[in-house]
Amino acid sequence: MTNAFQPNPKSSITDVAGIKVGHFTDSRRPTGCTVILCEEGATGGVAVRGSAPGTRETDLLDPKNLVQQVHAIVLSGGSAFGLETATGVVRWLEERGIGYDVGVAKVPIVPAAILFDLGVGNAKIRPDAEAGYKACKAATTNAPAEGNVGAGAGATIGKLFGGKRAMKGGIGTASIKLGKDLTVGAIVAVNAVGDVIDPATGKLIAGARTLDGKKLQGTMAGILSGEALPPMLGGTNTTIGLVATDAKLDKAQAQKVAEMAHDGLARAINPAHTMSDGDTIFAVASGKTTSTKPANVTLIGALAAEAMTQAIVRAIRAARSLPNLPSAADLG
Numbered sequence: 001m002t003n004a005f006q007p008n009p010k011s012s013i014t015d016v017a018g019i020k021v022g023h024f025t026d027s028r029r030p031t032g033c034t035v036i037l038c039e040e041g042a043t044g045g046v047a048v049r050g051s052a053p054g055t056r057e058t059d060l061l062d063p064k065n066l067v068q069q070v071h072a073i074v075l076s077g078g079s080a081f082g083l084e085t086a087t088g089v090v091r092w093l094e095e096r097g098i099g100y101d102v103g104v105a106k107v108p109i110v111p112a113a114i115l116f117d118l119g120v121g122n123a124k125i126r127p128d129a130e131a132g133y134k135a136c137k138a139a140t141t142n143a144p145a146e147g148n149v150g151a152g153a154g155a156t157i158g159k160l161f162g163g164k165r166a167m168k169g170g171i172g173t174a175s176i177k178l179g180k181d182l183t184v185g186a187i188v189a190v191n192a193v194g195d196v197i198d199p200a201t202g203k204l205i206a207g208a209r210t211l212d213g214k215k216l217q218g219t220m221a222g223i224l225s226g227e228a229l230p231p232m233l234g235g236t237n238t239t240i241g242l243v244a245t246d247a248k249l250d251k252a253q254a255q256k257v258a259e260m261a262h263d264g265l266a267r268a269i270n271p272a273h274t275m276s277d278g279d280t281i282f283a284v285a286s287g288k289t290t291s292t293k294p295a296n297v298t299l300i301g302a303l304a305a306e307a308m309t310q311a312i313v314r315a316i317r318a319a320r321s322l323p324n325l326p327s328a329a330d331l332g
Contacts, residue, residue, distance in 0.1 A: 007174065007200075007310050012143035013185035015175040016244040018042060018286030021187065022139030023150030023171075024085075024131040029121030030322060033076035033085040034150035034171060035135040036187065036242055039098055041069035042284040044111065045254030049262050049272075050279030052235030056083050057111035058280075063252040067109055071098050072136070073282045074112035075151040075171075075189050075240045078126035086112040088132030113280040115191040115238040117154030119163055120322065144187070146172045147318030151189035151240065156325060157316070158207035159237060160193050160219045160271075162230050165209045167216075168327040169196075172315025174307045181291035184300055186261065186307035188241030190315045192279075193232070194271045195219050196328075198313050206316045206328040216331045220270060238278040239265060241311065243304040247295040249285035258283035260301030264308030281308070 014021055018040055025032040046061045056074075060067055072089050076082035090108045093099060099106030118126070135150070144150075152171025159166045169192065175185035190196065195207025195218055208219045223229075243261045261281045266272045273279050283304065285295075321327040 011175040012173040013175055013187045013244055014141045014143055016183050016185045016286060017246045017288035019244050020139040020141055021144040022135040023145060024135040025149045025153050026125060029125045030148065030154035031077040031117050031125060031127055032150045032153040033074060033082065033127040033131050033135050035089055035132060035139055036073045037136065037139045038071055038284055038286060041071060042286045043068060043249050043251055043254050044070035045251055045258045045283040046111065047255065047258035047262055048280045050238060050277035051275045053278035053280050054080050054083065054114040055280060056086050060109065061111060063255060067100055068251060070109045070111060070284060072110045073242050073284065074110060074132060076112060076114045076127050077117040077151055077154050079114055079116045079118050081126040082114040083112055084129050085127045085132030086110045088129035089136055092133050092136035111282060113240040115151065115155065115189055115240050116236045117191065120154040120156065144173055146170065146314055148320050152315060155189055155191035157190060157192045158195050158219060160229060161208050161222055161227065165213060166325060167206045167209065168319040168321055168325045170315040170319035172311040172318060174310035174314055176303050176307050181289050182247060184243065184245045184303040184307050186241060186243045186304065186311040188239060188308060188311045188315060190239050190312050191237055192239045192269045193237045193274045193276050194269045196268055196312060196316045197270060199267045199309055232276050234276050235278055237276050239269060240280050241308060242282040242284065243308060244284045245300050246286050246288040247300055248287040248289065249295055253295065253297045254283045254285050256297055257301045257304050261304040261308045264305030268309045268312040
């Protein structure tokens with residue numbers, strides 16, 4: 001049997017009404033950040049499955065907590081240093097009068113997550129508040145660039161046997177439209193310990209290389225052959241992303257969609273959610289749909305997982321090699 005569903009290679013998360021995306025890519029070394037703007041406010045949720053996350057404002061997204069909407073989400077390189085990018089996003093939004101009204105000010109709500117890319121180039125160069133501000137200035141409703149840009153600029157994958165056998169990761173996006181009333185999209189920066197598989201074919205497309213670095217071996221093949229694993233520091237990897245929909249969701253529903261989106265991550269990355277990954281997926285609902293029917297959370301979550309899978313595969317296929325870090329295009 002063939003899969004009747006054919007992904008749209010030109011789709012992107014900006015197909016979701018109310019969403020803009022902007023990248024900042026540092027020209028001094030491969031690193032950067034990506035901002036997803038929801039300027040009119042969007043219901044937010046989050047699910048953290050990795051054991052070494054680096055995040056900001058995720059507690060606020062808990063359904064039992066007060067604030068109901070976010071105004072932007074930031075994905076950044078730079079490890080914990082990269083969380084500073086959200087400060088620049090807050091400044092950009094405040095200048096435009098966007099935020100949660102507390103009477104004396106409007107406070108922009110900007111959750112963020114980071115990945116570790118300090119091993120690629122000069123670790124002293126990290127995305128900062130100015131990088132976040134510039135990403136906002138670059139944000140549009142156009143389909144964002146993929147591959148070695150924004151939060152994916154310094155991303156790498158296939159690192160369980162060490163960085164010398166790794167390959168280049170990146171950032172990717174995708175969306176799915178169901179009729180006229182529902183769109184679900186995803187954007188993801190893929191910086192995993194594990195390998196990336198295309199679930200549509202079952203084929204390994206990038207990951208751990210052979211000892212000589214010339215061929216694609218695969219992490220699980222190495223494990224099952226009895227290769228010893230070198231020591232690995234926690235938090236030196238991480239896949240971070242966001243799924244968005246134009247449906248009307250409350251915070252509990254958005255959280256459930258974020259949880260289900262992790263299933264798409266796990267279909268495309270193996271192993272996933274490890275002790276050295278901080279895998280984090282946000283979900284936002286803009287509420288821009290014209291439908292008056294109640295949202296089907298199961299349907300939206302299933303589409304979010306599929307969009308996440310497609311975005312991960314696209315991130316790796318769009319990635320381009322760096323010195324000592326071949327891409328899928330080189331070894332695939």
